[in-house]
Amino acid sequence: MSAADWRAPSRLGRAVAEFWRRYRKNRSGVGGLLLVGGFIVVAGLAGLIAPAGPLDTKTGAPFEAPGSVHYFGTDDLGRDVFSGVVYGARVSLAVGFLAAITSTVIGIIIGALAGYFGGWIDDLLMRITEMFMVIPVFVLALLLVALFGPRIVNVIVVISVLSWPGTARLVRADFLSLKTREFVEAARSISASHLDIIFSEILPNALAPVIITASLRVATAILIEAGLSFLGFGDPNTVSWGLMLYWAQNFIRHAPWMAIFPGLAISLTTLAFNLVGDGLNDALNPRLKER
Amino acid sequence: MSLPRYILKRALQAVPLLVGVIVINFIIIHIAPGDPALVIAGEYGTTPEYLASLRAKLGLDKPLWVQLLLYLKTIMTGDLGHSFVWNQSVLRIILEFVPATLLLMGSSLLLSILIGVPLGVWSSRRPYSLLDNSLTTVSLAGYSIPVFWLGIMSILLFSVRLKWLPTQGMLTIASGYTGGAYVWDILRHLVLPATVLTLAQLALITRLTRASLLEVMSLDFITTAWSKGLGENWIVFRHGLRNALLPIVTVIGLQVGYMFGGAILTETVFAWPGMGRLMLRALSTRDYPLIMGMFIVITVLIILVNLLTDILYAVLDPRVRMGKK
DSSP, rough: HHHHHHHHHHHHHHHHHHHHHHHHHOHHHHHHHHHHHHHHHHHHHHHHHHHHHHTTTOSTTTTOOOOSSSTTTTTTTBHHHHHHHHHHHHHHHHHHHHHHHHHHHHHHHHHHHHHHHHHHHHHHHHHHHHHHHHHHHHHHHHHHHHHOOOHHHHHHHHHHHHHHHHHHHHHHHHHHHHOOOOOOOOHHHTTTTTTIIIIIIIIGGGGHHHHHHHHHHHHHHHHHHHHHHHHSOOOTTSSSSSHHHHHGGGGTTTHHHHHHHHHHHHHHHHHHHHHHHHHHHHHOOOGGGGG | OOOHHHHHHHHHHHHHHHHHHHHHHHHHHSSSSSSSHHHHHHHOOOOOOHHHHHHTTTTTOOOOHHHHHHHHHHHHTOOOOEETTTEEEEHHHHHHHHHHHHHHHHHHHHOOOHHHHHHHHHHHHTSHHHHHHHHHHHHHHHSSOHHHHHHHIIIIIIIIIIISSOSSSSSSSTTTOOHHHHHHHHHHHHHHHHHHHHHHHHHHHHHHHHHHHHHHSSSSSHHHHHHHHHHHIIIIIIIHHHHHHHHHHHHHHHHHHHHHHHHHHHHHHEETTHHHHHHHHHHHTTHHHHHHHHHHHHHHHHHHHHHHHHHHHHHOOHHHHTTTT
């Protein structure tokens, strides 16, 4: 007993070390992780890094080309594009993380209930999931944001509510196969509650694919937010990269930098999360363990 | 199960999906802030008389479940409402804009299959080689670049700098082209938006073909084929790819919904006169009946495409029909 207690933390430590050993092999995955870290630092220290506020007008002349004062140039109102990009990281990351976490939690709950209980619960939940899979997410998101108002909270809620089906199907599939295993039988035989079995017995074993999709979900959420803002349906009071591209639309010919830098920022951030997802896939996917 | 029976079964399974989508629309109308009648009619140009007639037709003073049934009945008969902004029936307006979108989406889907499948085959033949790794990286970049930004950048490069291609619309305005010149004009306008939308799909199809083919090529019947001394091309294309294509067909079906999002954004950038532009106009005039009508029509199109891919799957793989998946 005491030996087991003593070993527990080191086992976790070893699992983390083993995970990192495998993750490290995927160089682009490590690169993605560094990029994500970089963007988090930029978002956190935006006030220190950006020379001006994202909405401050007349920080310079309108349409100044990129240079030593305005690294990314200025826009039609003399706003500093570099500052906008720096502050925009906050919005993109916040939307990305919050929407990914919420949709993953929804997906886990629905998938777990369907896979664990089976029968009519499974049937019902899977029909609902199928329905959400055929719904054109972006179209419905536009409709909802138009009806409920383009506030950043609404954008996050809409993206979360629409992007859980993939996770639900993954979790369900794992639950279906895991619930018949001996360790679940054992838990049941000591009359553990359903909740206990779902969350402390099965779920930890079904988390790997969920974590991988969650990191990809961050990227999708960032892209959807950018798309909504680009069409003019993001939060007009929060400077995001998509909103900056919306502003840039009419000035593409005269001031291409207004479009180039925010777009690069979106692409790099989503690329980073996709690379992390790829790295996690290599590190966590048991089928590839031997490689 | 015979093929016709299977098709019938799948078609019937699509009905609850359709009902579900209409129910979602109904729920949205009722949780949206404001008077449901106003949400259904749109805020522009409605008259008290029209609102009264809507209330009567949809039973807006009756219990919710009666309202739901009446709403289902109305939508199922193809009555998607009336747009006061256009002063036309919603369905008529949408049908007018569908072809341009289908042309854009169809051509880029075709292109991405024609390019993506061979690329996937190529990179799966030499996994983890330089070629495969570079294709993986390019694919990831393809996933990550927002389609509308790619559009803007391609306009900057090909039209502003190089002046090779037109960037806006589907036809040269007031050109009066007919016959061959007319088709050529549309094609020239189609090149940039279709290419941009293709690049957004290409990554997925390439990756999927690669993964699917890698899996199939490790199966026993492929080993048997090798041992019979069949040639590599024969084995890869006749035995491998035929089986590997099955999951790809399904994913393409599911991908259509995502493509609509990309198409809306692409159409905005290139002023392509399809559903995306219509959507944007409807949004800016708060033309709710038109937006909801488009949501329903697009979802119906997606359900139909999925039905088609399911049937195609069953034709390609008889095991599906036998209930063995």
